[in-house]
Amino acid sequence: MPLKFFKVILVAMAKSFSLTRHDIALFKRLWHLSLKIYFPTILLAVVFMLISSGGEAYVLSLLKPLFDEAFMDQNYQALGLISMQVIGVFFLKSGSLYAHTYLMGVVGLKATKEIQIRMFKKFLSMDMSFFGRKSFGILQTHFGSDATAPTAFLESFFTRFMKDIFTILFMVGLMVYEAPQLSLIILVLLPAISLPLAKFGKRYRSVFGQALEKTEEFGTYFHQILQSIPIVKIYVKERKETERATEYLDQIYRLSKKNLRVASRVRPTMETLGGIAMGGALLLGGYQITAGLLTTGQFVTFLSALFGSYRPLKSISGTFVQMQAAMKNTERLFSILDEKSKIQDKKNAKVLAGKKLGLTFENVTFGYEADKPVIKNMSLEVKPGQTVALVGTSGGGKSTIVGLIPRFYDVDEGAVKINGQNIKNFTMQSLRKHMAYVTQDTMLFEGSIAENIAYGATGKVSRKDIIKAAKYAAADEFIEGFEKGYDQPVGERGGRLSGGQKQRISIARALLKDAPILLLDEATSALDTKSESIVQKALQTLMKNRTTIVIAHRLSTIINADKIVVVDNGMVVEEGTHEALLKKNGYYAKLYQMQLKKKAS
Numbered sequence: 014m015p016l017k018f019f020k021v022i023l024v025a026m027a028k029s030f031s032l033t034r035h036d037i038a039l040f041k042r043l044w045h046l047s048l049k050i051y052f053p054t055i056l057l058a059v060v061f062m063l064i065s066s067g068g069e070a071y072v073l074s075l076l077k078p079l080f081d082e083a084f085m086d087q088n089y090q091a092l093g094l095i096s097m098q099v100i101g102v103f104f105l106k107s108g109s110l111y112a113h114t115y116l117m118g119v120v121g122l123k124a125t126k127e128i129q130i131r132m133f134k135k136f137l138s139m140d141m142s143f144f145g146r147k148s149f150g151i152l153q154t155h156f157g158s159d160a161t162a163p164t165a166f167l168e169s170f171f172t173r174f175m176k177d178i179f180t181i182l183f184m185v186g187l188m189v190y191e192a193p194q195l196s197l198i199i200l201v202l203l204p205a206i207s208l209p210l211a212k213f214g215k216r217y218r219s220v221f222g223q224a225l226e227k228t229e230e231f232g233t234y235f236h237q238i239l240q241s242i243p244i245v246k247i248y249v250k251e252r253k254e255t256e257r258a259t260e261y262l263d264q265i266y267r268l269s270k271k272n273l274r275v276a277s278r279v280r281p282t283m284e285t286l287g288g289i290a291m292g293g294a295l296l297l298g299g300y301q302i303t304a305g306l307l308t309t310g311q312f313v314t315f316l317s318a319l320f321g322s323y324r325p326l327k328s329i330s331g332t333f334v335q336m337q338a339a340m341k342n343t344e345r346l347f348s349i350l351d352e353k354s355k356i357q358d359k360k361n362a363k364v365l366a367g368k369k370l371g372l373t374f375e376n377v378t379f380g381y382e383a384d385k386p387v388i389k390n391m392s393l394e395v396k397p398g399q400t401v402a403l404v405g406t407s408g409g410g411k412s413t414i415v416g417l418i419p420r421f422y423d424v425d426e427g428a429v430k431i432n433g434q435n436i437k438n439f440t441m442q443s444l445r446k447h448m449a450y451v452t453q454d455t456m457l458f459e460g461s462i463a464e465n466i467a468y469g470a471t472g473k474v475s476r477k478d479i480i481k482a483a484k485y486a487a488a489d490e491f492i493e494g495f496e497k498g499y500d501q502p503v504g505e506r507g508g509r510l511s512g513g514q515k516q517r518i519s520i521a522r523a524l525l526k527d528a529p530i531l532l533l534d535e536a537t538s539a540l541d542t543k544s545e546s547i548v549q550k551a552l553q554t555l556m557k558n559r560t561t562i563v564i565a566h567r568l569s570t571i572i573n574a575d576k577i578v579v580v581d582n583g584m585v586v587e588e589g590t591h592e593a594l595l596k597k598n599g600y601y602a603k604l605y606q607m608q609l610k611k612k613a614s
Contacts, residue, residue: 039343040166047124047163055171058116061109062176068106070183072099073317117172121164129160132349140356141421142381151229153236155349162343169335177325177332184322192307192315224268231261356423358440365431365439365447368529369397370560372418376427379417386425387413389583395576397432397529400561402571404604405580411564414580415532418562419445446471449523451555453535455515462492462518463499469522478525486521486551488514513547520551531561568605577601 048055132155238245238254245254307315372395380386387410395401403411416422417429420441428435436444449469457465466479479499483489491514495501503509503518510518516536523531536552549570556563565571572591579587579594579601587600594601 039340039347040170042347043162043166043343047128048120048167051120051123054116054120055167058113058120059171059175061113061116062171063179064109065106065113066176066179067183068102068109069180069321070187070318072102072106073184073187073314073321113176114172117167121167124163124167125161128163128346129156132156132160132346135350135352138354139352140354140423141416142355143352145381151233153232154229155345159342159346159349162339162346165335165339165342169332169339173328173332174336177328180325181322184318184325187318188315188322191311191318194306220268220271224265224272227261227265227268231258231265234258234261356420356441359437362440363438363443365443367432367447370431370447370529371395371397371399372530372560372562373430373433374414374417374427375430377417377424377429378426379413379422379424381422387583388417388424390427391580391583391585392427393578393585393588395560395562397560398558399575400556400563400573401576401578402563402565402574403578403580404565404568404571404601405586406604409580410583411580412534413583415534415562415564418530418532419448419450447528448530448532449526449528449555450532451516451519451523451534451536451552455512455519457503457510457515457518459502459504461497461500461502462495465503465518466499466521466525469524469526471526474525479521482521482525483518485524485554486517487547488517488521488551491517513543517547517551520555524555529559531556531559533561533563535564535566568608579604 136152136156234257238258245251372393374391374393377388377391378386379388391410391414393401393414403414405411413422417424418436420436423437428437430436431439431444458468462483463476463479466482467474469482470478476499480489483492483499492499492501501509503515520536533552533556563571563574571577574591576588577591577594578585579599581600587594587597589597595605
């Protein structure tokens with residue numbers, strides 16, 4: 014008889030939580046990924062949970078002797094013994110509850126930390142197209158809420174759900190033992206509870222996913238606005254952006270309201286069904302007492318157990334909301350962990366070595382989207398130690414060419430080669446170790462000037478090396494002018510420094526790396542004439558004896574390049590020295606004349 018009751022309970026609970034094979038597979042995978050390693054601790058926590066849950070049923074089982082022996086027979090010795098047992102059980106139950114909650118919490122925190130480390134590594138290993146597809150808001154949500162899936166799983170399943178289930182099982186066992194016939198009411202109660210919970214669970218999970226996606230969209234928008242405050246202000250778009258933010262938040266509000274409506278229906282449903290069960294138990298129990306089928310102690314024990322099982326049943330109504338959210342977070346967690354970078358090392362990739370490295374583009378075609386090539390059948394040669402400048406109108410594909418060299422993207426057709434070997438034959442780590450990169454949009458990290466310069470080093474670096482690199486980059490003078498010198502904080506994205514200062518720190522960082530291939534993407538175009546002159550001298554030092562590709566907006570800065578390559582619409586249209594291209598009187602000559610006229614005016 015008890016086994017049938019337990020089977021009914023387990024089936025009803027599974028139905029209530031709408032657990033599909035997909036959900037079970039997700040949790041099984043989550044277990045093996047982040048929780049299995051902590052199995053001994055989880056097992057110990059479960060033991061404490063069983064003690065805590067069983068303690069509640071044991072205390073209620075003392076009601077029968079309390080009424081039938083201590084009260085009815087006025088046995089004060091039995092009363093004292095029962096009282097001492099109650100006190101002892103409550104001490105044991107409280108201690109076990111603390112141990113269970115603490116151990117599960119620690120496991121959850123550890124597992125979440127490991128997931129976040131794994132996810133951080135995943136982000137860093139992905140190719141650049143991944144970050145084009147995934148917005149900041151999406152990645153932030155993955156790293157924040159989705160990475161807490163182990164904690165949510167432990168809290169909802171092991172800490173609350175299992176505890177409530179075992180408490181109910183102990184209570185049902187006590188009810189069946191004391192009043193088997195009266196316990197039939199449970200067979201009616203549990204299916205009545207499981208059906209509405211299953212319906213609410215499916216609805217909540219669906220709306221929760223929609224709300225999460227909309228929150229991600231707003232997170233991306235919010236991040237962009239914070240980074241573009243000067244633009245918003247100068248174009249007086251505060252009102253427009255407030256309206257856009259309000260629209261986003263209205264949508265999130267409406268979806269959250271739907272979730273609230275679903276979640277709010279659960280408890281009243283439980284209360285109603287619980288009230289029906291209580292009323293039925295009182296009616297049937299009263300009849301059995303008058304008929305002599307039950308003692309007062311048995312009935313009080315049964316009724317107390319029924320009330321005792323009602324509390325965890327109500328708790329389950331809240332846990333099911335947590336479970337639906339945990340399932341969605343787990344689903345999203347694996348969706349990001351399962352993504353693979355489109356750019357991978359080949360199975361027998363070699364380590365690139367050497368200081369004199371030449372670059373060759375052989376019939377290269379590439380597009381960020383299929384059937385939309387940005388680079389079209391392009392061929393180009395850069396000999397070891399040579400400086401080659403890429404010039405042309407904006408959008409012609411110059412930055413894309415530079416991005417193909419460190420394999421930020423892989424070519425669709427053709428090959429990029431170093432010293433005659435396809436760069437795909439080398440490990441990406443060794444390939445990129447041989448390159449330094451200076452861009453127009455200088456990227457500095459939160460921290461000191463010294464830390465930002467040292468970021469370019471491939472191993473340990475001394476303060477002397479940092480200062481030496483700064484001097485070559487013409488940065489030492491302004492750095493020493495700061496109150497904290499090289500320990501001066503640069504602020505977020507170098508916000509406490511001027512454009513020229515940030516650029517010179519970036520050059521010092523590249524100098525410290527001492528890489529044989531140098532990539533310069535319009536490194537001086539955003540600077541004023543004075544700053545550009547200083548930075549240009551620093552760049553000349555940096556380019557010395559290095560294979561260099563320069564993207565130049567101001568043609569006056571690349572007159573002395575070994576070769577100038579004119580790129581238009583993804584194709585090489587001209588190449589040669591400055592003097593040779595001027596004599597051709599072609600595309601480059603026109604660009605140069607236009608800039609001279611613009612400068613004169």
